[in-house]
Amino acid sequence: QVQLVESGGGVVQPGRSLRLSCAASGFTFSHFGLHWVRQAPGKGLEWVAVTWYDGSNTSYAESVQGRFIISRHNSENTLSLQMNSLRTEDTAVYYCARGKYSNFVYYFDSWGQGTLVTVSS
């Protein structure tokens, strides 16, 4: 079955960098858009970034544009999120999610259990 497992979270100081990874299995990795979605403490879900199929096209939320870089390694079934210039407001649980189209509607049909990133001095 589809499995997504995040890793790489931890405590980091403001202004520093951190790299998250997501290991995927159970599906043809290169056939799907892959996303990062986050949830800050006490808040709702916020979409962060997407990388499409071969990784040549990416898109970001305005809140992370220019600081975060999403990438994928189709040969290894791995998704990454390089987070630079971290801010306290980036503190959140970060989920990787698979996107899928059906009936012309796009949705996140599989999610990992998340990895916690805490930005604090």
Added chain:
Amino acid sequence: DIQMTQSPSSLSASVGDGVTITCRASQSISTYLNWYQHKPGKAPKLLIYAASSFQRGVPSRFSGSGSGTDFTLTISSLQPEDFATYYCQQSYSTPWTFGQGTKVEIK
């Protein structure tokens, strides 16, 4: 960006009760609306896509309806495992956006 507003933000209900959660979009999104269930420490779970289509394996007590700007998620008879936070999400345009969530608690 399209804003998604859910109501109520939280509700208390008993096992066996029927529950309705509302989601309103800041502009028309046709039926590009999805619903998720999220429990603490767990992966979010897709329940409904395209406003009313069931994700495989989701119990039939969950149903979705609506189009345009107004949508509802209905749980016909709450079960103990349904106590969770529910989110709507629009996929009409990027950035994809979620409602703020509705927490369903045990009365």
